[in-house]
Amino acid sequence: MPTPTDLAADIVRLKKERNAVLLAHYYVDGEVQDVADFVGDSLQLSQAAQKTQADVIVFAGVHFMAETAKILNPSRKVVLPDLDAGCSLAEGCPGDKFAAFTARHPDHYVLSYINCSAEVKALSDCIVTSSNAEKIVRSVPEGRPIIFAPDKNLGAYLARKTGRDMLMWRGSCIVHETFSERKIIALQTRHPDAELIAHPECEPAILAHARFIGSTSALLKYTQTAAARRFIVATETGILHQMKKSSPDKEFIAAPPDANCACNDCPFMKKNSLEAVHRALETLEPELTLDEGLRVKALRPIERMLELSAS
């Protein structure tokens, strides 16, 4: 039975042999983040996937992320260690139902969170991630009605911040909906110096208590620059790995879920074990493939997002 150290060393060898790049989201296990070529949030990972010259992209993330990489860089082989690594937001917004929804509101500008399928992307005018969503909402001409899908919590947060009226698709993230307001308040009472920081996929009641709200990369940056020494972190627990690494003198407490469970771990992200990543690099399977017609339709709204993020 190989140890994690053996597996990590062999992953480094295989990446070289296969001319593969290993991209990892902040939510995967720390030991996978440590062996990746690039660790980032959804936006940074799509930018990295677009730019890579490697023959193979192994994506330690979830299905919609690997799909976005394939849409942006179709000549590369894209491998997702487990094709069943889905996302409750993407699964809660089926393409056919979303097509019927947008067809009922043909005058609306359709903004979709990157956590959706290629079918939903293809029906959208522009894609957003949690790090560029506010800027992109503000870029939609005043007076033009907006559909926002599929995260009702991120949508409500953006509506509050921008004052824009948005018609929501009412999906949510199973991880960010688990946090308990009552337990967070109890934690803050025990640690009055601790700052609550939260991802905008959290429910409004949690966000109302947060000192800082932002994407995973924005939360990480905040912990590096803020004066506080202790943080309660309301997002998936994987991000704590980079927070602890970059600020070893600070304390990070994972915000508690309502039930006695590990439901603040994303079960889809956690499918990317060191063993699964090793197997994917060894076999170059399972490969993510995509219908070319659908890929082309989904590409334009993603490119629009990347252009708006750069400007």
Ligand code: 13P
């Ligand atoms: P970001 O990577 O934009 O912070 O979003 C988090 C997330 O839920 C990814 O699934």
Ligand code: SF4
């Ligand atoms: Fe989807 Fe939530 Fe998991 Fe992110 S944390 S991949 S939004 S289920």
